[in-house]
Amino acid sequence: MSTVATSRSSTVVQSLTKTSLGKKYLMAVTGLIALLFVIGHMLGNLQIFMGQDQINTYAEKLRDLGPLLWVIRGFLFLVIVVHIWTGIQLKLENVSARPDPYAYRQYRKASLASRTMFWTGLIIFAFVAYHLAHFTMQWTNPSYQTLFDAQGRHDVYSMMILGFQNVWVSLFYIIAVGLLCYHLSHGTASMFQSMGFNDPRYQPTLDKIGITLSLILFIGYVSIPLSVLAGIVKLPTGGM
Numbered sequence: 222m223s224t225v226a227t228s229r230s231s232t233v234v235q236s237l238t239k240t241s242l243g244k245k246y247l248m249a250v251t252g253l254i255a256l257l258f259v260i261g262h263m264l265g266n267l268q269i270f271m272g273q274d275q276i277n278t279y280a281e282k283l284r285d286l287g288p289l290l291w292v293i294r295g296f297l298f299l300v301i302v303v304h305i306w307t308g309i310q311l312k313l314e315n316v317s318a319r320p321d322p323y324a325y326r327q328y329r330k331a332s333l334a335s336r337t338m339f340w341t342g343l344i345i346f347a348f349v350a351y352h353l354a355h356f357t358m359q360w361t362n363p364s365y366q367t368l369f370d371a372q373g374r375h376d377v378y379s380m381m382i383l384g385f386q387n388v389w390v391s392l393f394y395i396i397a398v399g400l401l402c403y404h405l406s407h408g409t410a411s412m413f414q415s416m417g418f419n420d421p422r423y424q425p426t427l428d429k430i431g432i433t434l435s436l437i438l439f440i441g442y443v444s445i446p447l448s449v450l451a452g453i454v455k456l457p458t459g460g461m
């Protein structure tokens with residue numbers, strides 16, 4: 222029984238990693254997981270508008286997860302790596318494949334977003350790496366590690382404000398988020414198609430869902446650095 226189960230598992234893995242259809246499905250699943258994280262991360266970050274205590278309490282609850290938090294981070298990192306690796310594989314397959322007239326017509330009809338998915342994905346990955354080094358690991362700004370609020374919690378509120386007060390950091394963040402949402406505007410529809418919702422009747426609706434969701438995410442994310450730069454969200458009374 223164990224041998225049969227192992228054989229079936231091996232077959233499933235091979236179908237996902239060796240065939241174009243399997244890779245597209247793997248792209249869809251990892252893309253969905255990443256999308257859910259992007260939505261959750263935005264909702265967490267938007268708590269900065271509710272004040273220092275609110276977002277610091279939220280951040281403290283995440284820290285209280287301890288090792289589990291790192292397991293989640295590791296899983297998300299693996300998901301992103303698999304998503305990018307699969308995207309590279311599909312890109313190479315498309316480049317090496319000899320295009321027929323049908324494929325050419327499809328390319329002519331394809332949107333700019335669909336044709337630049339590969340490159341926007343790589344740029345987004347570079348941004349995520351910097352974003353983690355900046356706010357999560359605090360490697361680029363070690364001084365953030367000494368920020369604490371009146372209750373002795375790590376002051377995420379002040380850290381975010383100090384970070385986004387740097388115009389270049391905010392500009393990079395806004396551009397990267399714009400590329401992310403541009404990526405999602407096509408990726409969301411493609412994700413549903415790869416998971417079986419490929420009826421032409423659904424295409425207009427899926428496209429609208431992708432664009433609407435992308436706009437919501439863009440507005441939500443960029444509202445934070447723009448509010449900091451505009452002085453709407455400020456450091457706690459008395460400064461740092």
